[in-house]
Amino acid sequence: xxxxxxxxxxxxxxxxxxDSMVELExxxxxxxxxxxxxxxxxxxxxxxxxxxxxxxxNMVAVINALEKRGVLTRHQNARDKRSxxxxxxxxxxxxxxxxxQQAIASDQAATxxxxxxxxxxxxxxxKKIYAG
Amino acid sequence: xxxxxxxxxxxxxxxxxxDSMVELExxxxxxxxxxxxxxxxxxxxxxxxxxxxxxxxNMVAVINALEKRGVLTRHQNARDKRSxxxxxxxxxxxxxxxxxQQAIASDQAATxxxxxxxxxxxxxxxKKIYAG
DNA sequence: TATTGTTATACTCTATAACTATA
DNA sequence: TATAGTTATAGAGTATAACAATA
Numbered sequence: 001x002x003x004x005x006x007x008x009x010x011x012x013x014x015x016x017x018x019d020s021m022v023e024l025e026x027x028x029x030x031x032x033x034x035x036x037x038x039x040x041x042x043x044x045x046x047x048x049x050x051x052x053x054x055x056x057x058n059m060v061a062v063i064n065a066l067e068k069r070g071v072l073t074r075h076q077n078a079r080d081k082r083s084x085x086x087x088x089x090x091x092x093x094x095x096x097x098x099x100x101q102q103a104i105a106s107d108q109a110a111t112x113x114x115x116x117x118x119x120x121x122x123x124x125x126x127k128k129i130y131a132g
Numbered sequence: 133x134x135x136x137x138x139x140x141x142x143x144x145x146x147x148x149x150x151d152s153m154v155e156l157e158x159x160x161x162x163x164x165x166x167x168x169x170x171x172x173x174x175x176x177x178x179x180x181x182x183x184x185x186x187x188x189x190n191m192v193a194v195i196n197a198l199e200k201r202g203v204l205t206r207h208q209n210a211r212d213k214r215s216x217x218x219x220x221x222x223x224x225x226x227x228x229x230x231x232x233q234q235a236i237a238s239d240q241a242a243t244x245x246x247x248x249x250x251x252x253x254x255x256x257x258x259k260k261i262y263a264g
Numbered sequence: 265t266a267t268t269g270t271t272a273t274a275c276t277c278t279a280t281a282a283c284t285a286t287a
Numbered sequence: 288t289a290t291a292g293t294t295a296t297a298g299a300g301t302a303t304a305a306c307a308a309t310a
Contacts, residue, residue, distance in 0.1 A: 001235065001236060001239040002145065002239055002242075002243050002246075002251060002254060002255060002258075003142075003145030003146065003148070003149055003235075003238075003239045003242065003243075004239075005254075005255050005258035005259060005262070006138065006141055006142040006145050006258060007142050007145070007146060008258070008262040009138055009142075009258040009259075009261040009262045010135075010138040010139050010141075010142035011262070012261055012262045013134065013135030013138050013139070013261070014135065014139060016135070017135055103133065103135075104133060106135075107133040107134055107135045110134075110135065110261065111134045111135075111261055113260040113261065113264060114134075114257060114260060114261070118257055118260075119134060121253065121257070122134060122137075122254070122257050122258075123134060123137050125246060125250055125253070125254050126134075126137035126138060126140070126141040126254075127137060127141075128245040128246060128250075129141040129144055129145070129242065129243055129245065129246070130137070130140040130141045130143070130144045132245065
């Protein structure tokens with residue numbers, strides 16, 4: 001069963017990723033939020049929820065903690081007073097750029113047994129599973 | 133990053149697996165316990181914990197529920213009175229055999245976009261990641 | 265001393281209901 | 288009426304400490 005092998009391999013790469021984020025104190029959801037804010041502007045909490053498959057009530061504490069940490073700020077949305085625009089700070093950019101670097105290194109390390117050709121082939125087949 | 137693709141593909145197959153177990157009312161841990169008891173004899177709670185990476189305190193409720201359901205029984209261990217030997221019942225065998233059949237079908241369905249050759253290649257590469 | 269099974273407990277992740285302000 | 292953010296809360300899954308019985 002492929003699902004079994006997929007789960008075990010995924011546990012390896014996920015574990016490696018989380019280990020690499022321990023010192024930066026970033027959980028997967030924190031990493032993903034900052035990564036999205038790094039490359040997108042004018043993003044709201046609801047948009048993060050949809051992109052990351054996180055329910056709105058569970059995103060509240062995530063954003064509060066990141067704001068308290070000084071890696072993102074909230075700004076009022078002139079177009080829609082219900083929502084707030086989230087923006088990554090200089091400190092947040094520095095943090096996520098370092099995190100991305102470490103994440104790439106941990107991914108390489110966890111899949112080091114594969115050749116470049118195998119990696120490309122693997123990525124293509126995995127996409128066929130989750131994206132049709 | 134391969135880890136990202138692995139995680140998304142794994143979420144698809146895991147979701148498909150869990151959906152296929154809804155009617156049989158089996159969680160992944162229940163499936164794994166019964167599957168191990170189907171092909172191994174003289175198994176204890178501690179051995180299940182080690183094989184499935186579940187902590188002993190968390191295995192207690194799992195086994196209690198499966199015993200209450202009548203799919204496994206406990207028997208005193210003559211060699212070591214601290215532990216109990218777990219045994220799958222006829223009802224349990226019937227249940228896990230049906231579950232295995234459905235799990236295989238769900239796995240096939242979730243990875244239907246891949247050819248037989250691709251499946252073999254994918255399994256081989258995934259093993260390289262988690263088993264070296 | 266070490267191990268097995270167990271209880272109690274806590275922490276994280278995930279999920280739903282319901283509220284307010286705004287659209 | 289529908290949506291955004293929020294609070295409160297509940298349910299899984301996972302974690303540690305500590306205990307009695309046995310090795």
